[in-house]
Amino acid sequence: MKSKYVFAFTLCLLLFLAGVGVASAQEEAAAGGVTDSGWIAIAAGIAMAGAALGAGMAIASTGVAAAGATAEKPESFGRVLIFVALAEAIAIYGLLIAFMLWTKI
Secondary structure, eight states, X not given: OHHHHHHHHHHHHHHHHHHHHHHXXXXXXXXXXXXXXXXXXXXXXXXXXXXXXXXXXXXXXXXXXXXXXXXXXXXGHHHHHXXXXXXXXXXXXXXXXXXXXXXXX
């Protein structure tokens, strides 16, 4: 159920970034077609959407496992926290790549 919301959110983000890129590309070139700015915006949206989906799925699975492991053995909290943090790093890397692409526009 939660994956539907994650997918819907990333799809909206992708459409927003693509729309902004296409709108800025239309201002630059009155001719038809998508310019380089539009393709960069679409690439930034895909990078962010993919990273958000991947991180959401990874955090959902490791978060449940971490909660179960911590409930059984509270001293394992530090170890499982590392796995959850690694899963969250995926989203941060995707956001970083999206910003790097966005500054190219």
